[in-house]
Structure formats: structure tokens, C-alpha cells
Amino acid sequence: DAGITQSPRYxxxxxxxxxxxxxxxxxxxxxxxxxxxDLGHGLRLIYYSAAADITDKGEVPDGYVVSRxxxxxFPLTLESATRSQTSVYFCASSDGPEAFFGQGTRLTVV
Amino acid sequence: AQSVTQLDSQVPVFEEAPVELxxxxxxxxxxxxxxxxxxxxxxxxxxLKYLSGSTLVKGINGFEAEFNKSQTSFHLRxxxxxISDTAEYFCAVxxxGAQKLVFGQGTRLTINP
Numbered sequence: 019d020a021g022i023t024q025s026p027r028y029x030x031x032x033x034x035x036x037x038x039x040x041x042x043x044x045x046x047x048x049x050x051x052x053x054x055x056d057l058g059h060g061l062r063l064i065y066y067s068a069a070a071d072i073t074d075k076g077e078v079p080d081g082y083v084v085s086r087x088x089x090x091x092f093p094l095t096l097e098s099a100t101r102s103q104t105s106v107y108f109c110a111s112s113d114g115p116e117a118f119f120g121q122g123t124r125l126t127v128v
Numbered sequence: 129a130q131s132v133t134q135l136d137s138q139v140p141v142f143e144e145a146p147v148e149l150x151x152x153x154x155x156x157x158x159x160x161x162x163x164x165x166x167x168x169x170x171x172x173x174x175x176l177k178y179l180s181g182s183t184l185v186k187g188i189n190g191f192e193a194e195f196n197k198s199q200t201s202f203h204l205r206x207x208x209x210x211i212s213d214t215a216e217y218f219c220a221v222x223x224x225g226a227q228k229l230v231f232g233q234g235t236r237l238t239i240n241p
Contacts, residue, residue: 049227058137060218060231061172068227076228108171112227115160115179119171 021045024109024120031099031127039094039123041109049112050092052076052084054105055122061108067092099127130155130223134232141209142240149204149235151219160222161202162229163193167215175217178202189213214239 022043031037041050048069053061053076063076065084073084081103083095092111096103104127110117135150153159160179164172176187183195193204202219219232 051228053231058233060132060134060233061220061229062231063228066228110172115222115225115227116162116174116177117227117229119164119173121171 022109022111022118022120024107024123027121027123029123029125031096031125033100033127034098037096037099037125039096039107039109039125041092041094041120043090043092043109043111043118045111045113045118046089047111047113047118048089049117050086051110051112051117052082052092052094053108053110054078054103055108056105064094064107096125099125101127103127130157130221130230132219132221132230132232134217134219134235136235137233138236138238140238140240143211144208146207147205147209147213147237149217149219149237151202151204151232153200153202153219153221153230155200155221155223157224160225161193161195162220162222163187163191163202163204164218164220165189165215166218166234172218175204209237209239211239211241213237 025040051066052064067073067086107123109120131154163175178195186192220229
């Protein structure tokens with residue numbers, strides 16, 4: 019399917035476990051982003067990537083790791099999940115001013 | 129610091145009434161401005177954007193917004209809302225052409241029959 023796809027849509031994990039959220043886009047956009055959405059904070063940027071093998075920190079990067087070996091994929095890894103990382107995570111891509119968002123992954127850390 | 133503030137966390141209105149959702153940003157550099165809408169359990173969808181030109185921007189679903197540079201505002205308006213407009217609305221700003229967006233806190237629009 020064309021567009022931007024996130025998986026899984028829902029995930030429950032335990033504190034201390036490693037978890038990876040996947041993001042795949044079919045537009046060959048240069049830029050990809052990871053945001054987290056929390057009540058009262060809107061969306062906050064975790065990491066972004068300008069191209070394959072180029073990544074940079076956003077506003078709230080602590081506890082997260084990203085990689086981008088291929089233009090179309092931008093996985094987000096929580097190395098040791100904490101309850102404070104319970105959130106809805108959105109991946110986005112862009113090749114101009116407008117960003118296109120995935121459906122989101124709702125992550126619960128128990 | 130560059131920031132975006134949505135002045136109302138919740139806005140309840142009656143169906144067919146007009147609505148205004150407020151957005152202010154803090155910056156002295158050039159900006160691109162966006163409004164996104166999020167329906168329940170869905171991703172974000174672009175409503176409208178201001179990149180340059182006319183300060184009055186029209187978007188989808190009858191929404192419009194006006195860029196006021198002196199007030200550093202980008203308020204969203206609709207003259208007559210419908211039940212289907214119930215959603216969360218986010219103002220977002222790109223500062224000085226940067227690809228990354230800075231979002232406001234969101235405004236929950238609730239339409240009452």
C-alpha cells in the first residue's frame with residue numbers, strides 16, 4: 019500500500035524490555051520523523067532523519083535510539099522501556115514543507 | 129526560544145455555530161504555518177497551510193485561517209461547524225524553513241447538537 023505505515027498499532031510491554039516501533043514509507047521522501055503525543059504536550063519530536071544514515075536528535079531523545087539504513091524505513095527503539103514512555107508514537111515523512119503522518123502506535127509500558 | 133501556543137485546550141460549541149481555535153507562536157524568523165486535525169484513533173491530517181502569499185488561507189472541510197505576522201498568530205476558523213468536526217486540532221510551525229515541525233498542545237473541539 020502506498021503511504022506511510024506504522025507497526026504495530028498497539029503494543030504492551032514490560033518495564034526494562036527493549037521494543038522497536040517500525041515505520042515504512044513508499045514515497046521515497048528524504049525526511050522522516052518520530053514524534054510522541056502526550057496529553058497537554060501536543061506532539062514532541064524525538065528524532066528525525068534527513069536521509070539514509072543521517073539522524074539527529076529532537077526535543078525529547080533520551081531513552082530512544084533510531085537508525086536509517088534505507089530511505090523507506092525509520093525504526094524507533096526503546097532500549098529499556100520505562101513507564102514514562104507510555105505514549106502514542108507517530109512517524110512522519112516529508113520532502114517539502116508539509117509532513118505526512120502514519121496512523122500511530124499506542125505503546126503501554128507496564 | 130521558538131514555541132507554539134494553542135490558547136484553548138478544549139472548545140465546546142453547538143452545531144452550526146461558528147468557531148475559532150487560536151494559535152500563537154514565538155519567533156523572529158520566517159515561518160511556515162500548518163493546522164492538522166486528528167480524528168479519534170487516527171493519524172494527523174493536514175487541514176491547511178501557509179507558506180507565502182495571501183495571509184488568508186482556505187483548507188479542507190470549510191476551514192480557513194489567517195496569518196497575522198504582527199500578532200504572530202494563525203487562528204483557525206469555521207463559520208458553521210458540524211458534528212463530524214469533533215476532533216483534536218493541532219497548530220504546527222516550521223521555523224525558518226526547517227523541515228521539522230513544532231506543535232502546539234492541541235485543542236479538543238467538541239460539537240454539541
